[in-house]
Amino acid sequence: MKVHHLGVAVESLAHTVPVFETLLGQKAGPVETVAEQQVRVASFRVGESRLELLEGTSEDSPVARFISKRGQGIHHVALTVPDLADTLRTLERQGFRLIDRAPRVGAGGERIAFVHPASVAGVLMELIEEP
Amino acid sequence: MKVHHLGVAVESLAHTVPVFETLLGQKAGPVETVAEQQVRVASFRVGESRLELLEGTSEDSPVARFISKRGQGIHHVALTVPDLADTLRTLERQGFRLIDRAPRVGAGGERIAFVHPASVAGVLMELIEEP
Numbered sequence: 001m002k003v004h005h006l007g008v009a010v011e012s013l014a015h016t017v018p019v020f021e022t023l024l025g026q027k028a029g030p031v032e033t034v035a036e037q038q039v040r041v042a043s044f045r046v047g048e049s050r051l052e053l054l055e056g057t058s059e060d061s062p063v064a065r066f067i068s069k070r071g072q073g074i075h076h077v078a079l080t081v082p083d084l085a086d087t088l089r090t091l092e093r094q095g096f097r098l099i100d101r102a103p104r105v106g107a108g109g110e111r112i113a114f115v116h117p118a119s120v121a122g123v124l125m126e127l128i129e130e131p
Numbered sequence: 132m133k134v135h136h137l138g139v140a141v142e143s144l145a146h147t148v149p150v151f152e153t154l155l156g157q158k159a160g161p162v163e164t165v166a167e168q169q170v171r172v173a174s175f176r177v178g179e180s181r182l183e184l185l186e187g188t189s190e191d192s193p194v195a196r197f198i199s200k201r202g203q204g205i206h207h208v209a210l211t212v213p214d215l216a217d218t219l220r221t222l223e224r225q226g227f228r229l230i231d232r233a234p235r236v237g238a239g240g241e242r243i244a245f246v247h248p249a250s251v252a253g254v255l256m257e258l259i260e261e262p
Contacts, residue, residue, distance in 0.1 A: 001155065002178025003134050006208060010252045019251065022225050024132065024210075046210060047133025048179055053252070073253030074205040077137060079155075079177060094153050120154065121141045121184070122204030 002080050004128050005043075005050035009063045009075040013055045017042050020053060028053070034107040039063050076114075078126035084111050087127060091115065103129065133211050135259050136174075136181035140194045140206040144186045148173050151184060159184070165238040170194055207245075209257035215242050218258060222246065234260065 010016040017028050020042075028042040038061030044051045054075060056064030066075055081087045084103045092098060100113035111129040141147040148159050151173075159173040169192030175182045185206060187195030197206055212218045215234045223229055231244035242260040 003137070003180045006134070006137070008252055008254055016252045023222065023227070023246070023251065023256070049134045070201060071253050073248065074208065077205065091154065096154070115154070117204070120150065121139055121147045122202050123139055125154070 001082075003049040004078040004080050004126075005052050006077050007052045007054050007075045007126075008073065009066045010053050010055055010072050011067060013040055013042050013053055016053055020044060020051070024051070032107075033057065036107065037062065076124035076126055078112075078128050080128050080130045082130050084113060084127055084129035088113055091119075096120075132213075134180040135209040135211050135257075136183050137208050138183045138185050138206040138257075139204065140197045141184050141186055141203050142198060144171055144173050144184055147184055147186075151175060151182070155182070163238075164188065167238065168193065207255035207257050209243075209259050211259050211261045213261050215244060215258055215260035219244055222250075227251075 013031060021027055024044050024046065026044060028044055031040055031042050033040050038057045040055045040057055042053045054063045058064065063075060088098060088101060088103070092101065096119040097116035098113065099116050103111035103113050106112035110131065113127050115125040115127065117124045144162060152158055155175050155177065157175060159175055162171055162173050164171050169188045171186045171188060173184045185194045189195065194206060219229060219232060219234070223232065227250040228247035229244065230247050234242035234244050237243035241262065244258050246256040246258065248255045
């Protein structure tokens, strides 16, 4: 298990990428668009984890709605687990509220699922199956 | 550079520690009180990082004030840097707003400093000097 990435909701990649490039002392990777999640992503490597800046591609995208409610900031954290289907079954049995009750395929091709923040002290938690 | 820890603001360790123990499949370390920051901390190892649950010890503690404004959730992220004083000088020169303009000694004995979220897309960023 590791922190796979942290997702940060930002208003503008054009404005925020240079800020994080200075802070982290490295250039961001190329910006990728994930149409399904209505988001443009710029990513940095931090040890075994990544820091992902997320800009919504429309005003009703999840990231834009998050910002209009709470302002910019950390949007979610993604952890890896060895067996995602098994983890989801355990969590459901324990009463966790799941956004995805079964693994689905994420933008990078991995099997992913989200747990609802209401079950995790306000944290939107993404789980990613280790390759 | 790595993600040293994620700090999650919670209303009640008694309630939330078992939730994360189930989610992460491990027991929390012993709860520690950091009087200076008015906080009780329960901690989990996640790869090379830690996940820290933070409960304020008084109603006007920073963590309790964060929760009353924004609800429970991720409070800050801490990254390691090789030379903290040098990093702070660079950030100040680049116009970053620093909460700590020079390193101070954190609860664990490390040299730490916080960067203001207004400069980092709403993210409260702690920097910790690598040992």
